[in-house]
Amino acid sequence: MATLGDIAVSAAINILSAFIFLLAFAILRIQPFNDRVYFPKWYLKGLRSSASHSGAFVRRVVNLDFRSYIRFLNWMPEALKMPEPELIDHAGLDSAVYLRIYLMGLKIFVPIAFLAWAVLVPVNYTNDTLKIAQLVSNVTASDIDKLSISNVPLKSQRFWTHIVMAYAFTFWTCRVLLKEYEKVASMRLQFLSAEGRRPDQFTVLVRNVPPDPDESVSELVEHFFLVNHPHHYLTHQVVCNANKLASLVKKKKSKKNWLDYYQLKYDRNPLQRPLKKVLLNIQSDISQTGFLGLWGEKVDVIDHHTSEIEKLSEEIGEERERVLKDPKSIMPAAFVSFKTRWGAAVCAQTQQSRNPTLWLTEWAPEPRDVYWENLAIPYMSLTVRRLIIGVAFFFLTIFFMIPIASVQALASIEGIEKRAPFLKPVIEIKFIKSVIQGFLPGIALKLFLIFLPTILMIMSKFEGFLSISSLERRSATRYYIFLIINVFFGSVLTGAAFEQLNSFIKQSANEIPKTIGVAVPLKATFFITYIMVDGWAGIAGEVLMLKPLIIYHLKNIFLVKTEKDREEAMDPGSLGFNTGEPRIQLYFLLGLVYATVTPVLLPFIIIFFAFAYVVFRHQIINVYNQEYESGAAFWPDVHGRVITALVISQLALLGLMSTKEAAQSAPFLIALPVLTIWFHRFCQGRHKSAFVKYPLQEAMMKDTLERARDPNFNLKPYLQDAYIHPVFKGGDDDDEDDDLSKKLESDSVLVPTKRQSRKNTPAPSRISKASSPSLSGVVKDGDP
């Protein structure tokens, strides 16, 4: 058990590292050559550009204005300055609501912390159980434990305080949750109704169109909707299976990158044309680079790549024609557009045909949110996939430690010596030995944890979700479950998940909360350290953006020729809902569990939430570029997980209380989870539909307004091409586009805007430009 002193040292170290990160960030971000790493959002919006080539070279690269070094923390107030409506306008509702999660953490935990410190800490501290225990059995207890529930003697009447506090904390958390749910729901409806005309408002995705021997899918769709929605149907767009085409286009792009790289190399060193060993394969048209470039004929790389790109272009042309003509590449799915929002809302929310697995309709995701690969999975296959993934996830969560443990055994000194005796002399070197012993076993676990979100994402993709947003939401749910089981319970009970499961199965139902409840107070110091390392330092690391910084500069050196390339080298990233949100939820869980047990933990949680709020607000304003806009559709998940955390905390307290032999008081806690779950169901009934359904009244209102405002607007051409597979849209006229964009570049500086429309980002709002003077000030400062 750590003493207060230990905690203080750990806090000092973590605060120092966070401070170092922040200092590095403060210095790096005001260097003009890093501008595209730390302010990519403004470039993407077309509000900032590196087009002006005036000024000295040094000033373009390094910031020499020393005053800006002094004010190195002033990004914090700046990040907080932008009001919420403007933030929504600037970065979308998803980002703005994501920030509200941190804010909600503050709203929940600040009053709880005050109450806990005012009531529980004195109640716990004025006992001397631990002192007596120390005297009697020489148990060492730290100051932190004296502030926790462990210091209250068995059968004490003081436990009533904890029960009353548990009720108060639950009540307060529910109150905040309800208010937030209300607020977010109204923000979402506000957002949806304030939005301009968007294709997904009029469009419904229809899947599982039944096969028909006489009609093509397109004709069938048209006839079906003309008959069943006669006054509302407008047009439709059939979905093609362009997965192969997309992969060809991707291949071509990568070849072009290499070509650019070699071209640049050659330009810098015109004396030596780059050569490479290439395995000429006569069977296939496209020759393969020899394995690791070890054998094969030496050819001129530039010529080689140029010819390959030409071949690929031809192939792409053929494939495209095939996709458009071949009826087999037409999928039994279509995007159907309606004349009014009302018509689309009706079609999306009703069942079309007798057979509920045919003519499935749902709201079309935003065009940029569509996950095209999954559009053609039939219903039967979907249910089987769901089963497979369910079972797979169960095994992944419970038994993931088994393969990792075996890899660890394999990566140990003995394991390597056994399997590869010829390496023995190398390994026996002391330095290498210590590296292997200290580093290799951990790396397997670390690698697994790094790749876990990707694995979960692949699982969700296999399950057949249709939009990126729903993929991320599902992955987030799974990641949360994984974190709860393996990080929270894993740390509390110290054992791999399968061992816990085994012991839980063998334990009686009322023993489980007891086991957890007893272990919880003992782990308080561990979790305090965890919060400081993972939370404080981690967030400070996030703001530094080390990985994008390095990659950007590497790309800048090896690939960038044109302004366009430099734009592509930027990696603004996005919020990453699938990993970020579950991590926040872990802090909610810790805060709620320890609020009644060890209130000392609460200030650490509060600092995390406050710090993360500022950092992410800054990142959202300056860096992240959301891939899609789901209108905060994730909120019901967030709400549900906080409720889960609340119920876990109540059960743990119940278990703890029953071991404290406070038998007469413990039963009063049973009502808490029942009430909490009921509250959850009430909230879902009251507010969830705002995130799932689209009320007809809203649709009708918007239709009427629009008709009055713009009576002559022709919707059909507007919707005609909205849902075309991105490969057909402009991904492949790269060649022509290149020239075009180059031409445009020389004409004006509005290129970024042009690219945005190609990248399908929403048109930048002009308001945000006008209303962020402080930031545009920074732009001028940093711009050469």
Added chain:
Amino acid sequence: MATLGDIAVSAAINILSAFIFLLAFAILRIQPFNDRVYFPKWYLKGLRSSASHSGAFVRRVVNLDFRSYIRFLNWMPEALKMPEPELIDHAGLDSAVYLRIYLMGLKIFVPIAFLAWAVLVPVNYTNDTLKIAQLVSNVTASDIDKLSISNVPLKSQRFWTHIVMAYAFTFWTCRVLLKEYEKVASMRLQFLSAEGRRPDQFTVLVRNVPPDPDESVSELVEHFFLVNHPHHYLTHQVVCNANKLASLVKKKKSKKNWLDYYQLKYDRNPLQRPLKKVLLNIQSDISQTGFLGLWGEKVDVIDHHTSEIEKLSEEIGEERERVLKDPKSIMPAAFVSFKTRWGAAVCAQTQQSRNPTLWLTEWAPEPRDVYWENLAIPYMSLTVRRLIIGVAFFFLTIFFMIPIASVQALASIEGIEKRAPFLKPVIEIKFIKSVIQGFLPGIALKLFLIFLPTILMIMSKFEGFLSISSLERRSATRYYIFLIINVFFGSVLTGAAFEQLNSFIKQSANEIPKTIGVAVPLKATFFITYIMVDGWAGIAGEVLMLKPLIIYHLKNIFLVKTEKDREEAMDPGSLGFNTGEPRIQLYFLLGLVYATVTPVLLPFIIIFFAFAYVVFRHQIINVYNQEYESGAAFWPDVHGRVITALVISQLALLGLMSTKEAAQSAPFLIALPVLTIWFHRFCQGRHKSAFVKYPLQEAMMKDTLERARDPNFNLKPYLQDAYIHPVFKGGDDDDEDDDLSKKLESDSVLVPTKRQSRKNTPAPSRISKASSPSLSGVVKDGDP
């Protein structure tokens, strides 16, 4: 443990009692004076009447045709003769599908029984574990146990047979379930699309209309739907709070009954006018009958009742005017009708307003299915009610034994003597003592079990369901849970539910299936007896209809004056889904649990299903008069409960196997419940929507057909009065109606048809009349 001989004796007794019931039924049913008890359905349909007063009096009362006594069991083939489509036409889809539950029982258990007897019985019998046990430790084992799994030695490889059989049985059950779900879904859609025009096809129930200071509810509804469903809205009918009016009307009816009774008494004995002590209460207009008629003034009862009825009529008139005028009695709910089925389908299945708790729309139930009392409960109140009932039901199920046990203690000899010492001399009489000891303690439990469905129904009503069909479905679910916990687990584990719960909480998760699994084979003989007593004899008692028989004859003696009274005296009853279906499900549970463990039980289950099928088919054809028609909306519940039974049986087998130390084979059973639950979800996804949603294609098709067939039909007057509270519809113009119906009676014999429309039964189909020659033969036979 009972031997085969004991079972045979028990079977003989039960078969005999069933035979006696059937004999009594066969004799009673062909007596003309019982005709209205055993064939009320035909009277209600107007296909049979006691109008012809010709023939001798004796022949009108007693059947003297001795040939009909010989063929006393020929109602069975007759009941099976009517083909299913005709049955649907005759008794509605609900009844026809209800019969399919029994048929499904046969479909599931006949092949399972064959397979079990062919494979499991020999495998079990050819061991001699029990013989050895008998020799060693003098354990008595019956022949039945020799056929059961108990006879297989520990760690035997033979358990593989049971595991394979468990898979085979699960597969077969799921196959039948899937086929039945498909069939019932298509029957439902067929039924809905074949139906004629019905008001509920065009009507949506709107609840929680928000209050508006400027407009009345009626105006508000009209404006809202004119704006949001401009092309489809037709008319609406506001809901009034007529609960007080309804109770007044009921009171008046009961007074009229008494008046009729005294009138008849006076008619028979004109010398003595009936007198009664009445407490004249000056404050209230309506005088109260003195407590038990013990004090008060003596008045002429006929005059008294006549004057009271007059007063009540006045009051009713006033109340009616008040309800229609007073805005406070208008509820924030309305039945909104649309021009097309398409419009109604859209409105019923979408959300109307931003606030999901306002303007709640759902399909209007059939007019006769509406539960008027619950139409005005606001959303907030509903969620609180649900919580209260949930908690109340939990306590009712788990702790119901506690109050009953205390009543039993109170009703014991000692209890009575303690509390009422003055009764001691009476109680000490030997005969009374034995009655109290033998009878009173049991009666508390018996009374509770008799009133349980009523209690559950009251709970559902309190919960706020809007239609009688949904009330019954919810009550059925609760009753099923009660039966599983208290009858199945209660019998298997022999202990009250709260004791079980207590031990389960203290047991580990994998001990619970073991406890159940071990106990299951021991209880086989008990359940065989249960099936015979509750199933066989119970069903035979059902067909006898003793209670309606007695009540009808009592009413006939004391109340009946006119033909109309005689009709009202008939009590055809209905299927009683809320009690009948959960009981059937108990047999599914028993059959599935014992299929692998003690296959001897299966033939008893099969006999139950076959016998019940015949009896209920007869009852549905001749007796029951369904109150409403829900179009088999209960099927998803039926399906879900069989799945529950399947999972329970699998877990019990798993527990049993793990105690048999068949450790290497038991894990193969874990996949079964997972697969079964997945199968359930697949079925729900595939077929449930047919019971919940109304596809737009169907609606459009019916609209188009109807427009072509009947282009000039004026829908508005047809729908205008469809959803008026029954009190306004004719319940209270009894007086005028009385005269009217008398007049009509003398004019023609079509009176029953007239009453039907008042009672809101569907118009009788003429097809069924033409196509049931055998039954009409019976009618002629039995008619005087």
